[in-house]
Amino acid sequence: GQQVMQIPQYQHVQEGEDFTTYCNSSTTLSNIQWYKQRPGGHPVFLIQLVKSGEVKKQKRLTFQFGEAKKNSSLHITATQTTDVGTYFCAGRGWGSQGNLIFGKGTKLSVKP
């Protein structure tokens, strides 16, 4: 079945450093979503990418969707302590119901 791989599993950075997490799907996706889960919290939607090669920005966060619609990345510039949490990508395949397949997440810790 469809799989979504996400790396790295953990990332420890010094505040102010950049951070990137990568997501790869075994199949072509109709779209991909990104979620953030704060420690002890629940996943919260960040963004959806639909078009091949799409790039979207939210302040210090940059999201990319690959040309083949099989990979995606999230880049955070100049991390802050408020960025701490686990970032999940979730790919949606083709089909009428199109459930999300979540990656295992990248847990980001930021040292002040």
Add this chain to the structure above:
Amino acid sequence: NAGVTQTPKFRVLKTGQSMTLLCAQDMNHEYMYWYRQDPGMGLRLIHYSVGEGTTAKGEVPDGYNVSRLKKQNFLLGLESAAPSQTSVYFCASSYPGRLVYEQYFGPGTRLTVT
């Protein structure tokens, strides 16, 4: 709007006991989902529903049953709990009628089976 709520927040069960987790949403969403989250495993879909009275199996359905008798509620049942079902359970809902139909998650239920 309360969004998505889950009951209970915490529960400890003994092996073989049964329980029902309740999820409720007040956003009039058609789709509802149950996930489990285990360390290092991400979110895995247990069952989902695309409308009142319909349910379907997800990635890890064994040992669980669900019902969607009302549009706003989605129940997850464990008939005979096992230690392998110790996990954090999240309910989510979405509305598929929009171009972006993100999932809204509840706060989670932390279940321990001893």
